Amino acid sequence: MKSIKGRMLGVLVAAFLLVLWPVATARAHVVEPGVDLRVTQTFGAREVTLVIAGASQVPGALRVSAHAPQPVSLELELRSLTDGSRSTGSVSAGREPAALRAEHAGPHELRVRAGAEVSVLMFRVVVPESAPWTMVMDGAFLVAGLLLVGGVLARSVSRLLVSGASAAAGVAVKVMLLMPYLSPTQPAGGRPYAQGRFSTLPARPVTGAEFTLALRLADGATGRPVDDLAVHHEAAAHVVVTSEDGAVFRHVHPLRTAPGVLAVRLSLPRPGRYLAYAEIERQESGGQLLTGAFEVSGTARPDAYVQQPVTPRLTPAVLVAGSPVTIEVGAQAPVQPWLGMPGHLIVRSRDGAHLAHAHGTAAGTSALRFTLTLPEPGRYLAWVQYAAGGRLMTSPFTMEVDR
Ligand SMILES: [Cu+2]
Structure with a gap:
């Protein structure tokens, strides 16, 4: 009797672990109903x-739309890494979504x-309805119920049935309790x-000619x-990317062309x-600057x-290292969200050793306010940077920290 019970528990535990395995190895971003994945x-x-x-639901349509200031059309190919099934389509910026x-x-x-x-x-x-642990929970509750009902009906509540039912109920309860922690997005x-290592192709780019700036990422461990x-x-x-003197500025979002x-x-x-800087964030980790x-x-x-130079209003007017400063910048038109925020401020020390990225709040419809602390004189x-009238605006200015 003991060995049957043991085996039964073993099977249940094995089934439980098998079902959890894909969750434990989850590493990608998540696309689910009601939560769009936006990638620039x-x-x-x-x-x-x-x-x-x-x-x-699956099988079902995965809608992909594109947004860009200029016309652009994209060829799309969706591939399941589970079985290689493919779906293709195309989408143009501002048009109806592709239904993959x-x-x-x-x-x-x-x-x-x-x-x-x-x-x-x-x-x-x-797809929430098909989450495997939900099925395990429902299935385990069902098994527990059937075994108990079967035992009562037979009027011979054998120890096997009781132990089977309690093991199944145990799995169901454990899954139910663990469910909040089984989400692939859970830290x-x-x-x-x-x-990170930056490189260019060709190794020595020439002014006015397109080149590739690549960033290779290796795990520190x-x-x-x-x-x-x-x-x-x-x-x-x-x-x-900025020229050493700061006259040239680019803020771009590289493509993932291969693993890492x-x-x-x-x-x-x-x-x-x-000078090149990359802000990245590994899943379930903090951000870092390369x-x-x-x-x-x-x-x-x-x-x-x-670039449209701008004169910001600084408070206080005389900047002190280590103390916060509030920067208010007038916008040329009503501000639209860009990269999930009304405005972005990028600050570089003259020698390039320090780079900060702050997010602004809208101050009225056509001004942005930022608060940050500069580390040294x-x-x-x-x-x-902000979006207005469907265009991305970049406005440079300089700040002196006196002491
Ligand atoms: Cu960005």
């Missing part, structure tokens, strides 16, 4: 935000092609820092490619040394990237 990427010089809306078909819940990749550039987004399709304690970036502020990585590899096409107008530098050769050309280069 830079294709060439175009910022494109993809919105992936979850399916309410998800055959299963679980991990998927979405290949996005714009001209010659391809990015691969990884995510997990979650489970940080991951090692990623080591294992050295393996880091392929578990969380989308934060609507992008997997935010990359800021992010890449973006850039064209820079002036020769000299450039830095690098590269050289551009050639002769100076006009910059196609438009010296000159700081700053750029405010």
Whole structure:
């Protein structure tokens, strides 16, 4: 009797662990009904935000729409990493969404092609009704109920039935209690820092010619490619590139071109040394800033990237290192959300050692307010970015911290 009970429990525990296995290995972003996944990427010089809306059932439609200031059309290919089933479609910015078909819940990749550039987004399709642990819970309650009813009807409540019913009820209760912790999005304690290495292709870019800026990410503990970036502020990585003197500024969102590899096409107008910064966040971990530098050769050309200088109102007017300053900037038109926020402020120390990224609040309809603390005396280069009239505005200014 004891060994039957033991075996039964063993089978139940094994079934429980098997069902949990895919959850334990979840590593992608999540697409579920009511929670759209918004991912901004830079294709060439175009910022494109993809919105992936979850399916309410599988098989079912996964709707993908694109938003961009300029016209852009994208070829899409959705692939299930469970069984390789595919669905293709295309979408243009501002048009009706592409209806791709998800055959299963679980991990998927979405290949996005714009001209010659391809990015691969990884995510997990979650359909609440089919969550495996819900089925385990329901199934276990059902087994418990049947065994108890069967035992009562037979008027011979054998020890086997009782132990079977209690084991099944035990599984059901455990799953029920653990359910809040079984979500693939649930934090489970940080991951090692990623080591990042910036490189360019060609190795020495020339002014006015497109080149690729790549960032390779390696796990600080294992050295393996880091392929578990969380989308934060609507992008997997935010990359800021500035010329050493601060005259040239780019804020772009690289494409995931291979596991652990992010890449973006850039064209820079002036020769000299450039500083690159990437803000990333590994899933279930905090954010981190990676830095690098590269050289551009050639002769100076006009910059196609438009900046509108601005004079902010600073409070207090005289800045003190280590004390907060409030920066208010007038906008040229009513401010629209961009990357999930009304406005972004990027601040770099003159030597490039310090880079800060602050988020603003709207002060009325056409002003933005930021508060941040500058660490040391010296000159700081700053750029405010916001969307207005369907365009992205970039407004540079400088700040002096006297003491
Ligand atoms: Cu960004």
